[in-house]
Amino acid sequence: MSTLYLFYKPYQVLSQFSDDKGRTTLADYIKVPNIYPAGRLDYDSEGLLLLTDEGALQARITEPKYKLPKTYWVQVEGQITDEALEKLRKGVELNDGMTRPAKAAHFQAPAWLPERPEAVQPRPGLGTSWIELTLLEGRNRQVRRMTATVGFPTLRLVRYAIGTWTLDFIKVGRYRTTEVHMPVATASVVRKPSTKNPTAKTQTRKKSS
Known part of the structure; x- marks a missing residue:
């Protein structure tokens, strides 16, 4: 068993x-x-950041070959169109190549x-308007570049989920x-429900002196 920490990273905090x-x-929290x-997770983005002391688990979460989906809630400038969403779904051309197909939908x-x-x-x-965007890759500032490419710059970015782990029941x-149990014979990561109080281990939001 490995312990995984699900942290709700605030805006303008380094990862x-x-x-x-x-x-x-992170040391302030x-x-x-x-x-x-x-x-x-970018300094000016918010949301779910996973932490662990287990190298194998860290690799399972981060390595592209495991294709762990990441879901973002994105507030963009303007009222995003169905045409723009369809472009995001099919993939858009960035300066480092074409993005993979993604899930994109209007969102409240x-x-x-x-x-x-x-x-x-x-x-x-x-x-402004909101979209939910799910990616299977993680390039540098990818979400921001994708929405800008289809004409709707990102103003706020919140990562809601990584795989099946989410921000639910976590305060900023x-x-x-x-x-987390990692079977030797499979590449999947299987979650085990925590028996601990979800809010028992917390830190205040204020920066320590």
Whole structure:
């Protein structure tokens, strides 16, 4: 069994435990020693970040060959069209090549999703709309580049899920744990329900002094 930490990364927090520029990092929220992120989430993005001390589990989560889907809630500038969504589904040409087919749909942000500390600012008269986008790959700033390519720049980006792990029941800046069993004979990752209080291990949102 391996312990997996599901952390709701706030806006403008680095997905690492140290920074020579004095920016807010994971160390300001997570005090557990010897755990590391399984993947990254941009400084100006929010949402689910997985951490573990188990190298094999980290590889299963991050390596492209396992094709673990990642689901994003994306607030874009303007009212996104069905035509733009269809382009995202089929794949768009970026400067590092064509993207894989994706799932893309109109979306209404849930009531429990908190406001971002720094409000989004669309250009006058354009407004915003939300989409849900699920990818099977993870290039640098891929979601932002994809929506910009189809004419709807990303203003806010929240990663909701990685595989079957989600943000459900996690507050911003806090985490819960779950136990994961990795069978030797299969490449799949099987979740085991945690017997721990989902909010028992938490850190405050304020930066430590």
